[in-house]
Amino acid sequence: MGPLDRVAGAHDAAVLAVARRGEPVSRAGLADALQVTPQAISKILARLIDRGLMAEAGTISSGPGKPTTLYSIVPSSRRAVGLHLTRTRVHGVVTDLTGRVLERLVTPIPSGTAVPELIALLAETARTLAAHGDGELLGVGVGMPGPVDSETGVHLGVSPGTEAWHDAAIRDLLLAELGLPVLVDHDSRSALVGESWSQPGLLHNAVLLLVEDGIGAALCLDGTIVRGAHSRAGKAGHMVVQMGGEPCTCGRRGCAQAEHLAALRAGDEQRAADVLATVVLDLVRLVDVDRVVLGGRSVHAHHGPTMTAIRAAIDEGLSGPDSGHVEVLLSTRGVDLIAAGAACEVLEHEYGLPTSLVGPEQ
Amino acid sequence: MGPLDRVAGAHDAAVLAVARRGEPVSRAGLADALQVTPQAISKILARLIDRGLMAEAGTISSGPGKPTTLYSIVPSSRRAVGLHLTRTRVHGVVTDLTGRVLERLVTPIPSGTAVPELIALLAETARTLAAHGDGELLGVGVGMPGPVDSETGVHLGVSPGTEAWHDAAIRDLLLAELGLPVLVDHDSRSALVGESWSQPGLLHNAVLLLVEDGIGAALCLDGTIVRGAHSRAGKAGHMVVQMGGEPCTCGRRGCAQAEHLAALRAGDEQRAADVLATVVLDLVRLVDVDRVVLGGRSVHAHHGPTMTAIRAAIDEGLSGPDSGHVEVLLSTRGVDLIAAGAACEVLEHEYGLPTSLVGPEQ
DNA sequence: ACAATAAGACAACGCTGTTGCGATACGTCA
């Protein structure tokens, strides 16, 4: 119960983060990665093995001396459920400790479903998924569009088509129904957590652009997901790229989302791609990320011209000696992007690195 | 030398952060703020008093029992020098431990000054300032425009008017000259650190928009200043607000900076203010900050219409139930904004909260 | 078979904040 748990917990999380990369690791390698002595690694590994999270994975001998014992993560020791909630359906997955999808289940939501029935449907999906695989089930993550307070887990305000969910306390209701920890977050942030788990260590400073009905973004800066003061970060679709342009549902004109939609309706794929490229380049210049991940239905439908336009915009906009390299990638998780990400958020919450040690007052 | 220093250091920094607010604090108040026991506060305060950073500040008795002993920070115990470097001059200040400016000194830079002479001029300014006040001098902070690598302290690339500084290793050269710790950073980030020191605790999620020759921005998210993958975060001036609009020095069209400048040249103050308002609202929607601070020469010259336009845009763009409150403020530090901020960065480096405890590999 | 080498275990240490108990200083009430 001491405050030393913080440093122990951080080290445990750091070892798991390294082990999650997939390859078995040696004690010496871990000592080097965490900048602690091999003795400390002994104690840390002992704790993790005791919890069943890691196990020995053979030995390797390179040269004289006692051969190195290797350790690896035990994927089947823990599981998490992730639910991607949209207007029309629930896309659910169970994942193991590494974030790998074990099983998926898609359930349509009848139009006009009220909150109690919605919760029942989510709970049913989670229970069905929980029957697959073994290992302790850590909790349920929910990724959903629209403004969401990830502290309290309530859906805020109204988006077109989800008026019935207004101010619904999704987290508390689902927690009461399931008796499991529940974590609710914005879909784009879930997606980014999922991507960062499937590409361990690469998305330290990255943006994920999620293009579905609207355009959302999630940012990871210095290894931390940006949530913002009111948990509303990521409305990249409402950045203005054309002052006085197309009217947007938000009341303003020339939002990226409105321009993108107008271009697609007009059949101008190039213009649509250019709008996305502008948003991406704006983000790169503003927060200086070195990786951009694209995901969502609309991106996959038009990924050819989109990727070309974005890469061209980046090459052009960041030419010159004063610019670092930026990599543009397509999301690697396909249809499970958000659901798997929501599951990874549960894992992250339990086994992730703590953001900071202490801080004064709030 | 143990790893426990981290937790002690974090607690020390947290106490200083609370004490820096100005009012004397009680042990009980600190224990509540840091979520530790009063006994721990005893040990933490003992360390800080031993270092001369804090001192007793009288007692107060409210009701029965032994009266509370109050403690406060000792501003004169430490000092820092901050230098704001521009094309034409160096604006320097010395501050005390709380970031208050003790003395200022402005020196013009002759056009065509090469790097060695520039360093000599900076060093001379720092030495002159160091003669004022007492208390240990912690180091020298430098805030400058253009891309800067704050890790290595070198000025990257070329901006109009500063071609001679290309790739200059400002930090190392100045360190060699002065024999003091030197910290180099982008001017907008310096400014934000300075503002957050003069408004302790308020700028946890905030943007500072710096409008001088160009438009720069600095972000503080979850209490951490955003630097980005290549230390180049903050080029808000090159966010596109008008696709296909005015050509910009960066090669693209319709950047906020280019549109702003064009509007000012055309004498259209309203349009210029609208451009800034668009940038601010974009930032608010993207990263969900709850405070926006405006600074820089151009803002102070036109702050009437600018503030009005931004407040109007925020009120209009964030109306509706799904939006949190956003406060728009003018910078409080006036001409010393960046220089004082650079000094505060030195203080922050020494006595600020560590960003994180540990992390795997890099 | 023997030495050299590298991995790992055990014990003692310094440090953190915590817990438990006692000393101190003040206001209140008899």
Add this chain to the structure above:
DNA sequence: TGACGTATCGCAACAGCGTTGTCTTATTGT
């Protein structure tokens, strides 16, 4: 005036962290 309750604060013992120093163990090379 004096005893009592109360809140503040200090001293001592404690658990847990990673570190340091020493020893054991297992493999390779001669």
